[in-house]
Amino acid sequence: MSLLVLSHRDVSHPARGLSQTLLSSCLDYLSGRPDIDAARIGVYGEGLSAALATDFAASDRRLVAAVCDGGLWNWARMQASVVWMTRAAEAREEGSVTAQRTQLIRRLGCPVLVVTGGRGAVSVSEAMKLQTECIEERIDLDLTMPRMVKSAGGCIENFVTSDDCIFGWLNQKLALSAALPAQPNDLPQISSHALGH
Structure with a gap:
């Protein structure tokens, strides 16, 4: 696999789309290398890079797996901006919120792993x-939460088990992508296992 x-x-650039253009060029380079299987390339971002990974996975369908934030960082920023601009803290209809949040993740054409808590x-x-x-929407999204180790100075993330997960x-996802023929009209299947618990 290649990551x-x-x-x-x-990579981050304030001009909309410039980061994706740069990353697509990197993916072009990787895909053209004889030692890289272009059908098994994923993207990985943590912290603020997780938001970039989400945007890139949504803009480039060649990626077959993404460790990202699932659009939650941009979603939180958008919600905070709306509240600030309208100066209204009133609750919105849950159905409307759900539809908007799901619309963001539906743009991703590959399985997604969202790392929550810890360094995420x-x-x-x-x-x-x-x-x-x-x-509910049959979108392939898994969550993982890093294990924390208590120490005298507080809690420390167990990086070894998090990275292993x-x-x-x-x-697993990149191996599946190589084994199965691409079916663009099929909905992604839901993974039935829990990660990092």
Whole structure:
């Protein structure tokens, strides 16, 4: 498998679409290499890079797996902006909120792993709502929460088990993509296992 790992500091650009153009060029390069299987390339971003990974996976259908934020960072920013501009903290209809959140994730054409808590920038409760919506819509989205180790200085994320979980998920999804012929009209299947619990 091949993995395009994103760094927000190196790739992020304020001009809309410029980051995706740069990343698509990187994917063009990887896909053209004889030692790379173009049918088994995924993208991985953590922290703010997870939002970039979501945007890139939504804009480039060649990716077959994405470790990203599932659109939750941009969703939270949009919601905060709407509340700030309207100065209204009133609750919106749950059906409307669900439809908008699901619309964001539906743009991704590949299986998604959202890392919540720990070094991830995604709220656990929002990620769980998104996963519930994805199950109902038959969208392939998994969640993982890093295990924390208590120490005298507080809680420390167990990076070894977190990385094992993430790369195990990527290996499984990228192996499946190589084994199955592409069916563009099929809905992605829901994974039935829990990760990192």
